[in-house]
Amino acid sequence: MKKILIWGGTGQVGTHLIRKLTQNNHTVTVVTRNIHQKGHLIKTQGNAGFIEIKECSIFEEDKIRKLFENTDICINLIGILFEKKNGNTFKNIHSIFPTLLAKLCKEYKLKQFIHLSALGINKAVDSSYAKSKLDGEQNALKIFPHTTILRPSIVYSSSDNFSCNLMTLLSRLPVFPLYYNGGTKFSPIHCSELTDVINFAISEKVNSNIIECIGPQILSFKEILLILLKLINKKRLLLPFPLPLAMLTAKFFQLLPNPLLTVDQLTLLKYDNIASGKYKTNFDIGLPAKKTFSDEVKKYSYMWTDGGEYSRKKDILN
Numbered sequence: 001m002k003k004i005l006i007w008g009g010t011g012q013v014g015t016h017l018i019r020k021l022t023q024n025n026h027t028v029t030v031v032t033r034n035i036h037q038k039g040h041l042i043k044t045q046g047n048a049g050f051i052e053i054k055e056c057s058i059f060e061e062d063k064i065r066k067l068f069e070n071t072d073i074c075i076n077l078i079g080i081l082f083e084k085k086n087g088n089t090f091k092n093i094h095s096i097f098p099t100l101l102a103k104l105c106k107e108y109k110l111k112q113f114i115h116l117s118a119l120g121i122n123k124a125v126d127s128s129y130a131k132s133k134l135d136g137e138q139n140a141l142k143i144f145p146h147t148t149i150l151r152p153s154i155v156y157s158s159s160d161n162f163s164c165n166l167m168t169l170l171s172r173l174p175v176f177p178l179y180y181n182g183g184t185k186f187s188p189i190h191c192s193e194l195t196d197v198i199n200f201a202i203s204e205k206v207n208s209n210i211i212e213c214i215g216p217q218i219l220s221f222k223e224i225l226l227i228l229l230k231l232i233n234k235k236r237l238l239l240p241f242p243l244p245l246a247m248l249t250a251k252f253f254q255l256l257p258n259p260l261l262t263v264d265q266l267t268l269l270k271y272d273n274i275a276s277g278k279y280k281t282n283f284d285i286g287l288p289a290k291k292t293f294s295d296e297v298k299k300y301s302y303m304w305t306d307g308g309e310y311s312r313k314k315d316i317l318n
């Protein structure tokens, strides 16, 4: 049984992962920027005695060091989709912080460092997000060659920011924009199948590998929207958006505190988000993903249908 230090453990992947690791009798220390905001959620993800929560920011090296003193494995799940003011930059979060973690993994002689990166970053050379993720990976591998890098395609579950946000937008907007004609391809992986890969990396002591984490299907963005529309029983006009207009709207959106789309995300959308063929995938290491996007989303999509959970039922007396 291992002592595992998890950065970014309060997010979608983290909460699924903590449940899996504590069920397998590992003890986890989850680090959050704000214990008051997220502590209560984390405390309920495992039995008493298996979870410790610590408050620390990515800039407090002295505090970070202390957390490494009693740790076997470090997992980094911190990631952002858009930059915010001050220190919240791709460079700080995706490049400098994983570099520091790798340095400390080496110094404190940890057994493993598992770092969550993203699929498709080699190709997306003009995206700042992709460049920063790639820098972080390369630095980590250079400093701590035992690092295992996991590169997921879109990760979805009932607590994601992807299928849930799209269903909210689709249920509210009469027209939905299609960037690049909706042709960008994805291989969505269910969050529980991604955490199976992390769990496997720990139990089988997988080291020094880049593993691409993909689901069982390849779906275009338009196909994803059509599946979601069918599940929430709505018809919407999917409107191809010319790129200059898309850029203009993204420039406007990214001024908002929680932008729906940024210029960098639009750039990233140009590239397919599917297995590259250059690295092993979860299928190659014996963990084929089986959960299909439509079957899984169906389980929680009722929340966006008119009438909610009982929208598909007839009158109780009939």
Ligand SMILES: NC(=O)c1ccc[n+]([C@@H]2O[C@H](COP(=O)([O-])OP(=O)(O)OC[C@H]3O[C@@H](n4cnc5c(N)ncnc54)[C@H](OP(=O)(O)O)[C@@H]3O)[C@@H](O)[C@H]2O)c1
Pocket: 007, 008, 009, 010, 011, 012, 013, 014, 031, 032, 033, 034, 038, 058, 076, 077, 078, 079, 080, 088, 093, 116, 117, 118, 119, 151, 152, 153, 154, 155, 156, 162
């Ligand atoms: N979800 C996907 O579709 C997807 C796809 C490809 C790659 N990934 C990668 O997989 C990893 C896990 O994804 P996820 O969906 O679980 O991520 P998430 O829920 O968006 O975020 C994970 C955690 O990162 C911490 N965090 C967020 N912004 C931060 C900031 N500015 N500074 C420091 N910490 C910050 C937060 O923890 P606190 O608020 O508790 O500090 C948050 O709970 C990330 O590295 C992500 O880039 C995800």
